Amino acid sequence: MTNFADSLVEQIKAKGTPCVIGLDPRIDEMPGFVLSRAMAAAPDARRRTAISVFHDTVLEAISDLVPAVKLQLAFYEQYGLEGIAAFQDTVETARRKGLIVIADAKRSDIASTAAAYANAYLGRSEAFGVSSRVFDVDCITVNPFLGADSLRPFVDCCKQFGKGIFVLVKTSNPGSTDFQDRVLADTGTPLCERVAAMVHEYGSEAVGACGMSSIGAVVGATFPDEARRLRQLMPNAIILVPGFGAQGGTAADAVKCFKADGFGAVVNASRSVTYSSISSTTSLEDFIGTVRSRTMLMISEIRAALAERRD
Amino acid sequence: MTNFADSLVEQIKAKGTPCVIGLDPRIDEMPGFVLSRAMAAAPDARRRTAISVFHDTVLEAISDLVPAVKLQLAFYEQYGLEGIAAFQDTVETARRKGLIVIADAKRSDIASTAAAYANAYLGRSEAFGVSSRVFDVDCITVNPFLGADSLRPFVDCCKQFGKGIFVLVKTSNPGSTDFQDRVLADTGTPLCERVAAMVHEYGSEAVGACGMSSIGAVVGATFPDEARRLRQLMPNAIILVPGFGAQGGTAADAVKCFKADGFGAVVNASRSVTYSSISSTTSLEDFIGTVRSRTMLMISEIRAALAERRD
Numbered sequence: 001m002t003n004f005a006d007s008l009v010e011q012i013k014a015k016g017t018p019c020v021i022g023l024d025p026r027i028d029e030m031p032g033f034v035l036s037r038a039m040a041a042a043p044d045a046r047r048r049t050a051i052s053v054f055h056d057t058v059l060e061a062i063s064d065l066v067p068a069v070k071l072q073l074a075f076y077e078q079y080g081l082e083g084i085a086a087f088q089d090t091v092e093t094a095r096r097k098g099l100i101v102i103a104d105a106k107r108s109d110i111a112s113t114a115a116a117y118a119n120a121y122l123g124r125s126e127a128f129g130v131s132s133r134v135f136d137v138d139c140i141t142v143n144p145f146l147g148a149d150s151l152r153p154f155v156d157c158c159k160q161f162g163k164g165i166f167v168l169v170k171t172s173n174p175g176s177t178d179f180q181d182r183v184l185a186d187t188g189t190p191l192c193e194r195v196a197a198m199v200h201e202y203g204s205e206a207v208g209a210c211g212m213s214s215i216g217a218v219v220g221a222t223f224p225d226e227a228r229r230l231r232q233l234m235p236n237a238i239i240l241v242p243g244f245g246a247q248g249g250t251a252a253d254a255v256k257c258f259k260a261d262g263f264g265a266v267v268n269a270s271r272s273v274t275y276s277s278i279s280s281t282t283s284l285e286d287f288i289g290t291v292r293s294r295t296m297l298m299i300s301e302i303r304a305a306l307a308e309r310r311d
Numbered sequence: 312m313t314n315f316a317d318s319l320v321e322q323i324k325a326k327g328t329p330c331v332i333g334l335d336p337r338i339d340e341m342p343g344f345v346l347s348r349a350m351a352a353a354p355d356a357r358r359r360t361a362i363s364v365f366h367d368t369v370l371e372a373i374s375d376l377v378p379a380v381k382l383q384l385a386f387y388e389q390y391g392l393e394g395i396a397a398f399q400d401t402v403e404t405a406r407r408k409g410l411i412v413i414a415d416a417k418r419s420d421i422a423s424t425a426a427a428y429a430n431a432y433l434g435r436s437e438a439f440g441v442s443s444r445v446f447d448v449d450c451i452t453v454n455p456f457l458g459a460d461s462l463r464p465f466v467d468c469c470k471q472f473g474k475g476i477f478v479l480v481k482t483s484n485p486g487s488t489d490f491q492d493r494v495l496a497d498t499g500t501p502l503c504e505r506v507a508a509m510v511h512e513y514g515s516e517a518v519g520a521c522g523m524s525s526i527g528a529v530v531g532a533t534f535p536d537e538a539r540r541l542r543q544l545m546p547n548a549i550i551l552v553p554g555f556g557a558q559g560g561t562a563a564d565a566v567k568c569f570k571a572d573g574f575g576a577v578v579n580a581s582r583s584v585t586y587s588s589i590s591s592t593t594s595l596e597d598f599i600g601t602v603r604s605r606t607m608l609m610i611s612e613i614r615a616a617l618a619e620r621r622d
Contacts, residue, residue: 024424027438039439047438074420074427078436080445084395106419108454109385110484113335116385125389127338127358128350134391143419145456145479147486168456173421175458179505183496191490191502198489 003208004139004164005216005238009263011067011100017299018263020068020102020240022270023058023090024075025051025083029275031282047079051086052093057284058274059093061291065299068100070240070268071137091137101137102240106168108143108150115153122154122163139164141218141240144195148202155202155215164206164214164238169195169230172220172243181226192226196233203236212238212264219257221249221267227256231264239265245272245298251305262306269298314519315450315475316527316549319411320574322378328610329574331379331413331551333581334369334401335386336362336394340586342593358390362397363404368595369585370404372602376610379411381551381579382448402448412448413551417479419454419461426464433465433474450475452529452551455506459513466513466526475517475525475549480506480541483531483554492537503537507544514547523549523575530568532560532578538567542575550576556583556609562616573617580609 012018027035027050034057038050059069071090076083094101107117116125121140124131142154142165154165170180170192180192187194196217203213213236219227221243231239239257243249244267257265273294278287323329338346338361345368349361370380382401387394405412418428427436432451435442453465453476465476481491481503491503498505507528514524524547530538532554542550550568554560555578568576584605589598 035439050438072420072424072427074418074424074431077431078427078445079438080431080436081392081395081399084392088392106454107385108417108419109383110482110486113383113385116383116389120385120388120391125391127361127390128346134389143417143454143456145454145490146482146484147489147491149484149486150482171421171457171461173457173460175421175460178458178509179456179502180458182502182505185494185496185499188496191493194490194493 002162003206004158004162004214005206005212006208006210007138008067008100008164008238008266009210009212012263012266015065015067017066017303018266019066019295019299019302020070020266020268021058021062021066021273021295022070022072022268023055023274024072024270025054025079025086026075026275027051027079029278030054031278031287032280033284033287045082047082048086048089051076051079051083052089055090056093057287058291059097061288062295063097063099065292065295066099068102068266069094070102070104070270072104072270088135091135102166103135103137103140105140106143107140108146110146110150114150118153118157122157123161139166141166141168143168144198148198151198151202155205158206158214164216166216166218166240167195167199169199169217170219170223170226172222172247172249176220192230193233196230199237200234203234207236212236216240218242221254222247224253224256231257231259241265241267245269251301252309254302255305255309258306267302273298313473314517315469315473315525316517316523317519317521318449319378319475319549320521320523322411323574323577326376326378328377328613329577330377330606330610330613331381331577331579332369332373332377332584332606333381333383333579334366334585335383335581336365336390336397337386337586338362338390340589341365342589342598343591344595344598356393358393359397359400362387362390362394363400366401367404368598369602370408372599373606374408374410376603376606377410379413379577380405381413381415381581383415383581399446402446413477414446414448414451416451417454418451419457421457421461425461429464429468433468434472450477452477452479454479455509459509462509462513466516469517469525475527477527477529477551478506478510480510480528481530481534481537483533483558483560487531503541504544507541510548511545514545518547523547527551529553532565533558535564535567542568542570552576552578556580562612563620565613566616566620569617578613584609
């Protein structure tokens with residue numbers, strides 16, 4: 001059985017960058033060449049066609065540059081069944097291109113219900129005597145609010161199937177201060193550090209040959225001071241860093257989530273790479289060129305920030 | 312625009328009970344008459360057929376008895392695209408029968424991503440110049456861990472489309488003590504009470520003619536002492552009470568979430584009604600009889616506990 005952390009670290013080393021591109025379908029913001037391809041499809045296949053064509057094109061532009069892509073499930077779900085079918089299309093294409101697939105699902109539930117989510121994305125489901133993969137991504141994001149027992153089925157699935165999770169520890173939005181930063185009376189430290197301790201504890205069950213664990217964490221680029229502290233509390237966790245680019249996190253902020261050796265985190269950018277400077281008249285060639293050059297710019301910014309950082 | 316709280320309270324009064332039945336597809340536990348119907352379908356339609364036939368039968372048994380059903384999305388998602396198609400089938404059937412449909416989704420995200428989830432379940436989504444309903448349920452459960460700004464798009468959607476949310480405040484699992492019960496240094500009260508205060512604040516934006524709000528809360532039946540206190544902190548919130556039945560919460564525990572007038576909460580039971588005492592040889596007639604009698608038993612237990620309670 002492969003270990004998810006080992007697979008991700010191997011891809012990071014192969015591509016020479018920890019940058020990840022986020023795939024968020026927003027049909028009305030897609031370039032004209034995508035929308036005209038979609039309009040040629042049957043009315044009940046237009047959404048799926050638009051999303052699949054758009055992401056096939058993005059993947060063509062970036063798959064030799066980055067180790068992984070992050071698919072945001074909310075944006076797929078907003079297009080209903082067609083959106084979910086397009087999610088499967090994009091997962092298949094990305095995996096065929098050798099990319100690690102992160103489903104940004106932020107799922108949470110308890111007991112057998114949490115196990116059902118884990119089976120849907122990381123494991124297998126049974127029906128009529130047949131066991132099969134369902135969405136079959138490499139890892140998902142999960143919300144820890146329901147407590148340690150709610151994470152257990154996900155951790156078990158990671159161990160059984162060589163998959164990974166990223167537990168929300170400190171999110172990139174301003175409102176993450178509302179609960180995640182609240183100082184606890186017994187320890188005098190914020191709630192997010194308590195979550196970090198749980199991630200570290202579960203993480204010890206799934207450490208790979210690379211020394212990192214398949215139980216990772218989400219820490220936003222927008223709170224660099226907290227990031228430095230959380231990095232210390234979870235020495236084995238790979239940190240998924242959102243909030244770079246469109247949300248205002250800088251490269252210097254994002255690299256606070258890395259270990260001293262320059263590894264241990266992946267940084268995601270979505271909109272700023274795939275929807276910026278795109279108009280209805282952007283051609284296929286120009287779109288690929290823009291996405292590719294924005295990805296390379298992000299890669300060089302993160303590389304420079306990693307080289308320059310002093311903690 | 313109708314108000315969700317008004318619609319729910321009207322249904323509760325019409326049916327004379329606050330009991331809600333949970334629909335969790337577990338194909339391998341369904342009775343034989345459902346599985347044989349499914350096996351007659353094409354291989355790629357068997358899961359959808361099993362789930363839809365099973366829930367059509369459950370709905371036939373209970374729709375004149377209860378005000379609402381709660382569909383657990385995790386169990387649908389574990390069956391992939393077919394599961395999601397079956398989710399849509401069940402939502403349509405339940406709405407046609409006049410039932411309020413609660414999607415137990417426990418979704419959470421930030422900014423435009425949270426808005427995408429809100430649009431998927433409560434609002435509308437736009438593509439190709441057309442705006443359409445997507446999953447079109449009456450309300451969903453949401454996870455508050457990401458803070459007040461993460462709930463804002465859901466609250467706005469409730470106000471715009473006459474829908475509702477139930478915010479997780481104190482869940483029914485043992486691990487809910489890990490984070491939700493942590494005492495905060497500044498207030499000396501547990502985190503769940505802080506979440507309750509936020510629910511109450513948002514709730515004031517969506518109070519219906521009935522005096523209750525479309526912004527509700529989830530409080531497990533398994534923690535009756537906390538339930539009493541949380542009930543006081545959210546006087547306008549309708550509380551969705553899971554944990555009754557299979558999870559060990561008693562009727563006396565569950566009614567702690569009600570107001571003194573006997574309203575203000577709905578109690579859910581899933582497995583204990585729809586999968587208990589069912590075997591592969593249970594006939595259609597026996598299945599309907601069992602589900603119906605278990606529902607009536609739950610209704611009478613909750614009614615008796617409401618009549619007897621002393622706070």
